[in-house]
Amino acid sequence: MTIHLAESGENAALKQCSHDYQVNCSSCRLNSICLPLALESEDIQLLDNIIQRSKPLQKNQHLYREGDDFQSVYAVRSGTLKAYKTTDDGREQVTGFYFPGEILGMDGISNNTHASSAKALETAATCEIPFTSLEKLSSHMPSLQRHFFQLMSREITEDQLLITLLSKNSADERVAALMLSISTRYARRKLSATQFRLPMSRVDIGNYLGLTVETVSRVFSRMQKLDIMRVDNKEIEILDPEALRRMANLGR
Amino acid sequence: MTIHLAESGENAALKQCSHDYQVNCSSCRLNSICLPLALESEDIQLLDNIIQRSKPLQKNQHLYREGDDFQSVYAVRSGTLKAYKTTDDGREQVTGFYFPGEILGMDGISNNTHASSAKALETAATCEIPFTSLEKLSSHMPSLQRHFFQLMSREITEDQLLITLLSKNSADERVAALMLSISTRYARRKLSATQFRLPMSRVDIGNYLGLTVETVSRVFSRMQKLDIMRVDNKEIEILDPEALRRMANLGR
DNA sequence: TGCTTAACTTGATTCACATCAAGGCGTAGG
DNA sequence: CCTACGCCTTGATGTGAATCAAGTTAAGCA
Numbered sequence: 412m413t414i415h416l417a418e419s420g421e422n423a424a425l426k427q428c429s430h431d432y433q434v435n436c437s438s439c440r441l442n443s444i445c446l447p448l449a450l451e452s453e454d455i456q457l458l459d460n461i462i463q464r465s466k467p468l469q470k471n472q473h474l475y476r477e478g479d480d481f482q483s484v485y486a487v488r489s490g491t492l493k494a495y496k497t498t499d500d501g502r503e504q505v506t507g508f509y510f511p512g513e514i515l516g517m518d519g520i521s522n523n524t525h526a527s528s529a530k531a532l533e534t535a536a537t538c539e540i541p542f543t544s545l546e547k548l549s550s551h552m553p554s555l556q557r558h559f560f561q562l563m564s565r566e567i568t569e570d571q572l573l574i575t576l577l578s579k580n581s582a583d584e585r586v587a588a589l590m591l592s593i594s595t596r597y598a599r600r601k602l603s604a605t606q607f608r609l610p611m612s613r614v615d616i617g618n619y620l621g622l623t624v625e626t627v628s629r630v631f632s633r634m635q636k637l638d639i640m641r642v643d644n645k646e647i648e649i650l651d652p653e654a655l656r657r658m659a660n661l662g663r
Numbered sequence: 664m665t666i667h668l669a670e671s672g673e674n675a676a677l678k679q680c681s682h683d684y685q686v687n688c689s690s691c692r693l694n695s696i697c698l699p700l701a702l703e704s705e706d707i708q709l710l711d712n713i714i715q716r717s718k719p720l721q722k723n724q725h726l727y728r729e730g731d732d733f734q735s736v737y738a739v740r741s742g743t744l745k746a747y748k749t750t751d752d753g754r755e756q757v758t759g760f761y762f763p764g765e766i767l768g769m770d771g772i773s774n775n776t777h778a779s780s781a782k783a784l785e786t787a788a789t790c791e792i793p794f795t796s797l798e799k800l801s802s803h804m805p806s807l808q809r810h811f812f813q814l815m816s817r818e819i820t821e822d823q824l825l826i827t828l829l830s831k832n833s834a835d836e837r838v839a840a841l842m843l844s845i846s847t848r849y850a851r852r853k854l855s856a857t858q859f860r861l862p863m864s865r866v867d868i869g870n871y872l873g874l875t876v877e878t879v880s881r882v883f884s885r886m887q888k889l890d891i892m893r894v895d896n897k898e899i900e901i902l903d904p905e906a907l908r909r910m911a912n913l914g915r
Numbered sequence: 916t917g918c919t920t921a922a923c924t925t926g927a928t929t930c931a932c933a934t935c936a937a938g939g940c941g942t943a944g945g
Numbered sequence: 946c947c948t949a950c951g952c953c954t955t956g957a958t959g960t961g962a963a964t965c966a967a968g969t970t971a972a973g974c975a
Contacts, residue, residue, distance in 0.1 A: 504827040520816035550802050563815040564772035570822035575756040577829040578873025621830025
């Protein structure tokens with residue numbers, strides 16, 4: 412069972428502080444939304460065996476960088492990360508934010524090279540899933556194979572949503588849509604859907620949504636004035652979810 | 664030369680006119696860029712067995728529609744298709760163009776429902792690959808599993824490219840980038856990289872790139888005036904590829 | 916504790932592209 | 946053959962968000 416104890420007792424120590432350092436998928440409170448989803452408990456055990464849990468990343472530390480050899484995909488255990496690409500002229504494009512239970516790094520599969528960089532927006536812990544092991548395991552576990560195909564497909568549909576957002580929606584709509592998306596993701600983890608702290612800066616938000624910081628800031632002010640949200644720096648409180656949905660104008 | 668005889672001898676007839684109606688992967692001239700890529704010839708045979716080749720779609724016919732049950736992914740054999748989503752307020756977002764050898768429909772895997780619609784921009788033939796069969800086959804053929812993971816990952820990285828294009832680049836840059844992309848895809852099929860016919864309308868281009876028809880048209884005029892491209896309705900000739908790359912401003 | 920720098924907000928101005936409007940051209944159908 | 950419609954182009958005008966410019970608040974650090 413023991414995977415890579417550097418020295419004695421590490422595993423035992425980890426078990427003791429399991430609230431911030433989960434040691435296995437079976438006991439992880441994210442397992443219903445993460446990769447183990449839809450696996451039998453014995454299968455979860457097998458998956459568990461290939462997963463490597465490393466020490467948390469500090470804020471601004473990289474999990475991987477664009478161009479790095481692709482070895483693994485990662486599940487977020489705690490904290491938040493952003494994925495981004497750097498264009499040749501040095502500008503940055505944020506391609507996604509990753510919350511606990513979400514998987515990142517799949518864009519590296521196609522070329523065996525990470526197509527984007529990932530850095531921690533705050534202290535963050537991840538589970539590393541070596542891809543070759545995952546591939547082998549998938550061959551023997553149809554439900555895992557299926558689930559991983561679905562995860563990749565989900566990434567595609569989410570990218571398409573962002574594409575539509577960028578090409579068809581106004582600044583107000585984009586920001587509102589992001590707030591709704593974040594709210595939903597908190598709710599999925601049984602956290603408040605109406606009060607939360609944004610882990611990313613205004614710059615990151617603008618960057619993700621194809622807007623400037625100034626515009627993002629103005630939209631927040633506008634939402635505040637309309638009593639749709641209370642915005643106190645990174646603390647968000649959604650006062651009128653219905654109005655927010657109307658503002659996002661995405662339908663349902 | 665006769666193409667789709669309904670009655671006897673269909674297979675034999677097809678073999679005779681294999682240049683426009685490929686009957687198997689082994690003899691398909693697209694097999695080096697399509698799904699069979701990286702498969703052994705005996706494995707290609709197995710893949711071949713699950714693939715269904717149906718009669719061509721006419722222009723504007725749908726291959727599948729958003730919301731349809733997901734059963735299969737498709738490889739383009741000839742012609743071109745566009746994938747698009749319809750937003751709740753009725754507008755359309757083109758999410759991709761698919762040329763011969765390219766795979767579409769993977770966005771349906773996540774929900775067992777097609778997340779976008781696909782329609783033929785001109786007469787087009789496809790190979791239907793039933794997904795459950797593909798899954799089973801993948802379990803037994805590591806190289807196929809790997810290749811399909813890579814295809815999905817490629818779709819992700821390409822969507823990310825479009826995201827960056829939409830959020831960071833000017834109208835000129837977007838159109839130039841699309842022309843380069845199309846040029847590359849023709850070249851991959853050993854066709855001219857500098858002279859080709861655009862299968863899609865200006866509306867579709869605008870829709871894909873988040874621009875209006877008028878803007879697309881103006882960019883084409885500008886390119887023509889600068890002697891970067893000759894544009895005669897849908898006929899394109901790239902006169903100065905280097906200048907086009909500079910205009911796209913994507914670096915290499 | 917105060918200093919320094921990063922992150923955010925707000926206002927004034929500019930600009931790229933959308934919108935509105937009209938005319939040209941190629942193709943299908945009577 | 947002519948008419949009609951879809952598709953494309955070009956011009957004039959409007960506008961949402963970018964840019965430029967300050968100032969404020971929050972946060973790291975000596």
